[in-house]
Amino acid sequence: MPAQLPSDAISVRVDSWTWAVRLFKTRSQAATACRSGHVRVNGTSAKAAQQVKAGDEVRVRVSGIERIVVVVKPITKRVSAVLAADCLQDNSPPQPPPELIASIPRRDRGAGRPTKRERRDLEKLRGLEP
Template sequence: MTPQHSDTQARVDAWTWAVRLFKTRSAAAEACRAGHVRVNGVAAKPALTVRLGDEVRVRHAGLERIVVVQRIIHKRVGPPVAAQCLIDRSPPPPPKEVLATLPQRERGAGRPTKRERRETDRLMGR
């Protein structure tokens, strides 16, 4: 018996991989398990099904992508086709000037001290 693919729903890990939000399906499933993928505001397990119109939020590489499911696909497709399967509502990335002003720790410097954490929090406005 072969599994039937529905045109109205797909697994969230398979769909996010198919529309190229993740490089591999296993990376998509791992992100779901880690709580980095939300569907309609609810944390998604890899097997959760997505339907047309669902809002999918993906936290990946420090940025949040917000997409709305426009078309259900099950197989990975090229970038032009993948762009037609979703509506991207992600906020624009922060300007490079803002990223340059964020404090950076030198590699191998270890954990920040309590004093350094307070200074970082003060700079971030917390």
């Protein structure tokens, strides 16, 4: 009969775990994020096959927002949202209010380089006046 491993010695792939705790919608999205460098484990960039165990800090960048989570329980199968919440500890900073996000000026995609006047206005807004 095989010996039982203690629960803190169990490790799983980082792409599988991030998918199982619902940080990504699909496992292939999780693997792609790992390949793109959007997933970091304990401060270092992680490949999809890197193992995570209880106590590891995982930083995930999803849709421009960084999530900082700590692995509480390594799981490989996708579970309900209630059970998934028990498998991680979310240390992410609070998101800015929607009013603040909407007030940030953005250039239209494909609008080209800013004119000299627009560049000066941007520098003035950022506080980089010459």
